[in-house]
Amino acid sequence: DIVMTQTPLSSPVTLGQPASISCRSSQSLVHSDGNTYLSWLQQRPGQPPRLLIYKISNRFSGVPDRFSGSGAGTDFTLKISRVEAEDVGVYYCMQATQLGTFGQGTKLEIK
Amino acid sequence: EVQLVESGGGLVQPGGSLRLSCAASGFTISSYWMIWVRQAPGKGLEWVANINQDGSEKYYVDSVKGRFTISRDNAKNSLFLQMNSLRAEDTAVYYCAETTVAWGQGTLVTVSS
Numbered sequence: 001d002i003v004m005t006q007t008p009l010s011s012p013v014t015l016g017q018p019a020s021i022s023c024r025s026s027q028s029l030v031h032s033d034g035n036t037y038l039s040w041l042q043q044r045p046g047q048p049p050r051l052l053i054y055k056i057s058n059r060f061s062g063v064p065d066r067f068s069g070s071g072a073g074t075d076f077t078l079k080i081s082r083v084e085a086e087d088v089g090v091y092y093c094m095q096a097t098q099l100g101t102f103g104q105g106t107k108l109e110i111k
Numbered sequence: 112e113v114q115l116v117e118s119g120g121g122l123v124q125p126g127g128s129l130r131l132s133c134a135a136s137g138f139t140i141s142s143y144w145m146i147w148v149r150q151a152p153g154k155g156l157e158w159v160a161n162i163n164q165d166g167s168e169k170y171y172v173d174s175v176k177g178r179f180t181i182s183r184d185n186a187k188n189s190l191f192l193q194m195n196s197l198r199a200e201d202t203a204v205y206y207c208a209e210t211t212v213a214w215g216q217g218t219l220v221t222v223s224s
Binding site (some may be wrong): 041102 | 148155
């Protein structure tokens with residue numbers, strides 16, 4: 001089974017400052033079809049998960065461009081260029097290359 | 112608008128059964144693998160099961176193997192999860208999703224006597 005490890009697990013950030021979350025997989029997420037099925041989801045308090053990024057770096061419809069994804073193979077990063085109050089919540093990486101696995105979640109909070 | 116809407120959750124006694132449904136709109140599920148994910152109260156997200164485009168391949172997390180069955184009806188653009196022999200630890204919000212297109216809002220399943 002593929003294990004997804006996120007760091008940090010908690011991230012206090014000042015409004016307007018950048019934030020970065022890392023996600024590492026225990027094996028390569030490159031699928032036999034050539035795609036890498038690595039997604040990032042945001043879950044605001046009391047809300048269902050919301051898709052932010054899919055296939056490493058593709059922003060989902062309606063997602064602000066301050067969110068960006070990058071990486072390859074086993075190492076991936078979600079960056080928020082300037083954190084806003086509405087970004088508070090828990091962020092999960094997820095791989096769907098081999099069955100499905102989530103990271104533990106990173107709680108983003110405002111300092 | 113692309114949308115997934117789950118239904119069928121509720122309160123059930125240990126050992127009971129429930130069938131969850133997920134209705135898609137705005138896209139055709141027949142082109143995609145589909146998944147069920149759950150989130151126990153206060154916990155993170157857990158992948159439960161997935162199914163390929165024509166339903167010939169199905170995979171499950173170990174904790175639900177032999178008890179849950181994922182299925183789909185492409186003609187009705189719908190996904191299902193039959194849950195039998197339910198346990199207290201199955202209590203969670205269940206979400207259906209296609210990981211690059213849409214996530215549902217979830218349906219709560221509570222297993223308790």
